[in-house]
Amino acid sequence: MENIGTKLLNECVLNDIKICAGVNLHLPIVAQPFYSYMLSGKKTIESRFSINKCSPYLKVKDKDIMFIKDSGKPVTAYSIIENVKFFSKDNDLNLDILKQKYSKEICAFDDVFWEDRIEKKYVSLMWITKPITIPPFNIDKKDKLGWIDYNLKYPNVVILISGKIGSGKTYWAEKISKMFNCKRNSFSDYLKLLCLKQNLEINRLNLQKVGQTVIHNNFEDFMEYTILNNFINDNILVVDGLRHKKCIDYFKNIVRKVIHINVNTSEEFRKNNIILRDGQYCVSQEKFETERQSEELINDCDYTISEKTNECDLYNFINNAIKYKTNNLQMNIFEK
Known part of the structure; x- marks a missing residue:
């Protein structure tokens, strides 16, 4: 269904x-x-x-x-x-x-x-x-x-996954969605639809170009689609591909609880991941506005994932955050 x-x-x-x-x-x-x-x-x-x-x-x-x-x-x-x-x-x-x-x-x-x-x-x-x-x-x-x-309605909890290109956002988003039996959406889902609508080939370059246009011209529709596409668990939703601070602010204005997790892996890890996924590493991919803003999100997150992150620790953090975190108070009581 x-x-x-x-x-x-x-x-x-x-x-x-x-x-x-x-x-x-x-x-x-x-x-x-x-x-x-x-x-x-x-x-x-x-x-x-x-x-x-x-x-x-x-x-x-x-x-x-x-x-x-x-x-x-x-x-x-x-x-x-x-x-x-x-x-x-x-x-x-x-x-x-x-x-x-x-x-x-x-x-x-x-x-x-x-x-x-x-x-x-x-x-x-x-x-x-x-x-x-x-x-x-x-x-x-x-x-x-x-x-x-x-029913199109906002979930009570949104878990946002941010990080640079190739950092492993999708991997961890899928892990978390399985942990909490909830849907995983990606910001790229909407961008792929727009590529289809404009008869553009769905590739990394076109997604980045369309993404830049959407952020400036079609932001609200973009966000509404991402958050309303949730027909599994109407309480919790995982969203990966976060690259803009304004996206976090938008979610915080309409959702009761937002948990922001940043995937901050090493440059070597990211480059190897990109080559494994795309067949090559292209420096120009990191020069788009959407990628440059990713770095600013590191200091705005509630939890940071690295190559050494323990899944049990991550689960315990999110579980506690779902119970206790508020959007107006960052959870400094939890170790990042």
């Missing part, structure tokens, strides 16, 4: 769909003929009826983003939910009234539609904008759920 959430979030970036915390992503399977009615703009209310309290009942709100998928086919469009109403048999559900008031907008023109739903106890009505078509994309969906929700 996490992969589908990330896929939908990626498509938001590729199709310039604005995302922010509190706006949720939804993926309904819309059968024919309602799928065609919806895409044409004829169907302006999406309706769901159920016996149990299941999605989208009480899980949808206005301004949410709804991707649209026909059964067995790719996702081809999205719509914005403008208004919602929920009904239940414990409260005010009356199918005859719903039929009278909303049949046209639902495109439920025959009595069979309503007769098939006479035993349902919960109803969700969602007013939607006319769908906007997008390049089709497939979803690896193997379950039979007719509606999936993905």
Whole structure:
């Protein structure tokens, strides 16, 4: 399920769909003929009826983003939910009234539609904008759920991993994400999407160039994508590839707890790592603004990792930091 959430979030970036915390992503399977009615703009209310309290009942709100998928086919469009109403048999559900008031907008023109739903106890009505078509994309969906929700919200704890190029940030980020069973994001994930969007080859040079542009021109969208792409553990998120002080400040303003870990390995270690990864070491890679600012982050971290770092010590530090650290007070009580 996490992969589908990330896929939908990626498509938001590729199709310039604005995302922010509190706006949720939804993926309904819309059968024919309602799928065609919806895409044409004829169907302006999406309706769901159920016996149990299941999605989208009480899980949808206005301004949410709804991707649209026909059964067995790719996702081809999205719509914005403008208004919602929920009904239940414990409260005010009356199918005859719903039929009278909303049949046209639902495109439920025959009595069979309503007769098939006479035993349902919960109803969700969602007013939607006319769908906007997008390049089709497939979803690896193997379950039979007719509606999936993905909540976009900030985690309680963000563990930031900074360091110079080739220092081992990804290695340690993956270690930490396994330690705490949480998702690992990289700042480069967003940059790779932008390279795809601009038809650029995904390589180190292009990522650095796009990264410089993003920091100056598209910073907020960049940060929101990185922090909201978290569908495994909504409490803790690991983010690696940190190179700017302003990124730390952004996280501290919106997340309850930020733990900054700097990977500070030797020049020899880094050069060997770069050669092993890229096939060669190029001095020009370290001259980009994004790389120059990495050095400034060493004095701003809560914990420093070197080649000699003990994993148990690192785990104990992070575990204690999750319990006790605040964003306004650096944890000097812990030895770096």
